Amino acid sequence: MTTASQETRCGKAIHLEGISKTWGGAVAVDGLTIDVPAGSFTALLGPSGCGKSTTLRMIAGLETTDSGAIRIGDENVTRKGCSERDLSMVFQSYALFPHLSVAENIVFGLKVRRVARERRDEKLKRVAALLGLSALLDRKPAQLSGGQQQRVALGRAIIAEKPVCLMDEPLSNLDAKLRHEMRLEIRALQQQLGFTMVYVTHDQVEAITMADQVVLLNKGKVEQAAAPRHLYERPSTPFAARFIGTPPMNLFPAEIFGVLSDASDLTLGVRPEALKFSSEGPIAGTVRAVEFLGADVLADCMVAGTGFQARLPAANMLAPGQSAQFSFSPEDLHVFDTASGRRRDDLQTEIGARLRA
Amino acid sequence: MIKREWIYGWLLLLPAMVFLFAFTHIPAITTLINSFYSTPRGRRPAKFLGVDNYERMLADPVFWKVLWNNLWFAIGTIPVSVGLAILMALWVNDRLAGRGFVRMAYFTPTVLPLIAVANIWLFFYTPGFGLFDQITGFLFGWSASNYLGNPETALNAVIVVTVWKEAGFFMIFYLAALQAIPVSLKEAAQIEGAGRWIIFWRITFPLLMPTTLFVSVNAVINSFRLVDHIFILTDGGPDNASSLLLFYIYETAFRFWETGYAATLTVALLVLLSLLAIGQFFFFDRKVHYK
Numbered sequence: 001m002t003t004a005s006q007e008t009r010c011g012k013a014i015h016l017e018g019i020s021k022t023w024g025g026a027v028a029v030d031g032l033t034i035d036v037p038a039g040s041f042t043a044l045l046g047p048s049g050c051g052k053s054t055t056l057r058m059i060a061g062l063e064t065t066d067s068g069a070i071r072i073g074d075e076n077v078t079r080k081g082c083s084e085r086d087l088s089m090v091f092q093s094y095a096l097f098p099h100l101s102v103a104e105n106i107v108f109g110l111k112v113r114r115v116a117r118e119r120r121d122e123k124l125k126r127v128a129a130l131l132g133l134s135a136l137l138d139r140k141p142a143q144l145s146g147g148q149q150q151r152v153a154l155g156r157a158i159i160a161e162k163p164v165c166l167m168d169e170p171l172s173n174l175d176a177k178l179r180h181e182m183r184l185e186i187r188a189l190q191q192q193l194g195f196t197m198v199y200v201t202h203d204q205v206e207a208i209t210m211a212d213q214v215v216l217l218n219k220g221k222v223e224q225a226a227a228p229r230h231l232y233e234r235p236s237t238p239f240a241a242r243f244i245g246t247p248p249m250n251l252f253p254a255e256i257f258g259v260l261s262d263a264s265d266l267t268l269g270v271r272p273e274a275l276k277f278s279s280e281g282p283i284a285g286t287v288r289a290v291e292f293l294g295a296d297v298l299a300d301c302m303v304a305g306t307g308f309q310a311r312l313p314a315a316n317m318l319a320p321g322q323s324a325q326f327s328f329s330p331e332d333l334h335v336f337d338t339a340s341g342r343r344r345d346d347l348q349t350e351i352g353a354r355l356r357a
Numbered sequence: 358m359i360k361r362e363w364i365y366g367w368l369l370l371l372p373a374m375v376f377l378f379a380f381t382h383i384p385a386i387t388t389l390i391n392s393f394y395s396t397p398r399g400r401r402p403a404k405f406l407g408v409d410n411y412e413r414m415l416a417d418p419v420f421w422k423v424l425w426n427n428l429w430f431a432i433g434t435i436p437v438s439v440g441l442a443i444l445m446a447l448w449v450n451d452r453l454a455g456r457g458f459v460r461m462a463y464f465t466p467t468v469l470p471l472i473a474v475a476n477i478w479l480f481f482y483t484p485g486f487g488l489f490d491q492i493t494g495f496l497f498g499w500s501a502s503n504y505l506g507n508p509e510t511a512l513n514a515v516i517v518v519t520v521w522k523e524a525g526f527f528m529i530f531y532l533a534a535l536q537a538i539p540v541s542l543k544e545a546a547q548i549e550g551a552g553r554w555i556i557f558w559r560i561t562f563p564l565l566m567p568t569t570l571f572v573s574v575n576a577v578i579n580s581f582r583l584v585d586h587i588f589i590l591t592d593g594g595p596d597n598a599s600s601l602l603l604f605y606i607y608e609t610a611f612r613f614w615e616t617g618y619a620a621t622l623t624v625a626l627l628v629l630l631s632l633l634a635i636g637q638f639f640f641f642d643r644k645v646h647y648k
């Protein structure tokens with residue numbers, strides 16, 4: 001038998017190989033292939049209904065796969081029940097047992113697996129101390145605040161020191177401040193204990209701030225899987241470009257720029273924060289509305305029938321109706337093929353140069 | 358000003374109170390009073406007897422017999438019908454094909470009047486060509502047996518009918534309670550490695566406790582309250598073998614016309630029922646988790 005501390009140091013890798021799920025003809029998950037490295041924090045991100053929960057539940061074994069294979073560690077677990085997959089899960093609703101006390105909730109799994117009492121108590125003490133629950137162990141879940149309930153759910157997930165932990169939007173019931181705290185806490189916990197985390201969220205800020213790898217899903221398919229920084233700096237599709245970052249990236253059909261009238265099959269993207277005021281800039285728009293954000297202002301503008309936004313230092317005085325010209329540095333330009341949605345880095349320098357000329 | 362509001366208040370309460378008193382409180386108190394009097398007959402008015410009626414009751418072997426019968430009847434019907442109700446509810450709650458039909462089938466006995474149920478079962482029990490005799494005769498070659506006419510089996514036969522009638526009704530309560538338990542609790546337990554058996558005993562059953570309390574209080578009351586089928590099936594016989602307390606009260610009051618003594622028996626029944634209900638609440642209270 002391996003000791004618990006050894007187990008925790010090494011999470012297991014998860015490989016999804018072309019898994020699919022259909023609900024009565026509607027495809028929810030469509031041939032997903034994802035690699036989750038051992039001990040990493042992977043976020044499944046995507047709009048509502050894109051199949052994040054379904055994917056997570058298939059990894060957990062709560063849902064069967066229609067096709068494809070799931071491997072955890074070296075083992076093919078596609079046909080195994082969820083208790084044989086050696087993982088833990090935190091549900092969006094926490095799923096705490098309402099009739100059991102906090103302590104009983106946390107040790108439920110250990111009790112089911114008949115772990116000896118002393119060992120159970122010792123682990124409970126450690127987990128309770130780690131999560132700041134020591135004073136609450138005798139309460140029932142209904143007597144806890146949302147954040148405390150969340151912590152109990154976390155405690156139940158980590159006490160057995162499973163190599164894999166799955167979470168389905170665990171923070172969506174919390175207020176903004178608590179969400180921020182729990183974000184840091186979960187991330188710290190994951191790094192401290194070293195398990196593999198698959199974390200479902202529809203909140204791009206959550207995904208970007210916590211994850212080592214973000215898997216962006218769209219309509220049951222992987223749109224892009226990359227490190228957060230990479231996803232922000234080099235989105236591989238217009239969808240990814242607009243999903244990551246607030247406000248979303250501006251997309252322009254290339255032909256609205258006079259110099260690019262021959263490149264009608266391209267879409268150009270520039271992030272609002274990359275735009276600068278400049279009298280020679282290639283984008284000549286009209287300001288429609290100005291939103292004051294504190295340090296910055298967000299200008300809602302229009303160029304040749306296409307709306308876009310620019311985030312500018314608040315020192316800039318802008319008024320609706322005014323015309324303004326914007327420029328950006330060539331490395332901030334994203335070029336996409338309109339028809340296929342592919343990123344065209346090969347054209348970036350060329351297009352950038354033509355726009356400046 | 359305050360007085361006016363009081364008057365309005367009482368006036369608003371009045372209609373409900375009139376009915377409540379006329380049909381509940383006054384009869385109950387009259388019964389209590391009557392239990393201390395002799396039965397009025399012809400020109401002879403009721404005479405105050407003190408506790409004579411109660412002494413008679415304690416010395417009455419039939420009273421003890423029907424009380425004993427009633428105890429057996431309760432022990433025979435309650436656990437079985439509650440257990441069956443849980444089983445059926447779990448089964449019907451599962452995702453199984455045609456569960457709407459199964460649900461309805463289980464509920465049918467509840468919809469039928471008890472008298473009709475008793476008539477159906479009368480046919481099942483008929484010696485010789487009843488359903489049971491035909492089956493046992495065909496399978497095991499048993500000779501005809503008179504389940505309802507034999508003092509040994511009469512009460513059990515009545516118990517079976519009652520279970521059949523009640524389980525479906527209780528199932529509906531369990532079904533509603535089961536559907537109120539979030540699926541994620543079961544899934545969380547599964548992830549923690551719990552099998553069906555553990556999930557039932559550690560999660561589902563404790564969460565069904567409020568329903569179990571409600572259902573078992575009802576079952577206890579029903580075991581003293583429901584006697585319709587006895588009229589059809591056995592008429593209390595043979596030799597009071599299947600008579601229950603309420604049935605005996607009916608017989609005393611409306612067959613033998615001893616209303617004074619019947620009032621005494623009724624008071625005994627009411628005391629018994631209240632004790633049982635209170636006892637159950639105390640017994641369960643520590644074990645029931647309320648949301």
Ligand SMILES: Nc1ncnc2c1ncn2[C@@H]1O[C@H](COP(=O)(O)OP(=O)(O)OP(=O)(O)O)[C@@H](O)[C@H]1O
Binds near residue numbers: 023046049050
């Ligand atoms: N049990 C089910 N039966 C039928 N269809 C389902 C079921 N569960 C999910 N779906 C469908 O599958 C698709 C993906 O659902 P899923 O729950 O995975 O979305 P999601 O990405 O988690 O969305 P959200 O962010 O809103 O939770 C949806 O179109 C949904 O309607």
Ligand SMILES: [Mg+2]
Binds near residue numbers: 052053054
């Ligand atoms: Mg979801």
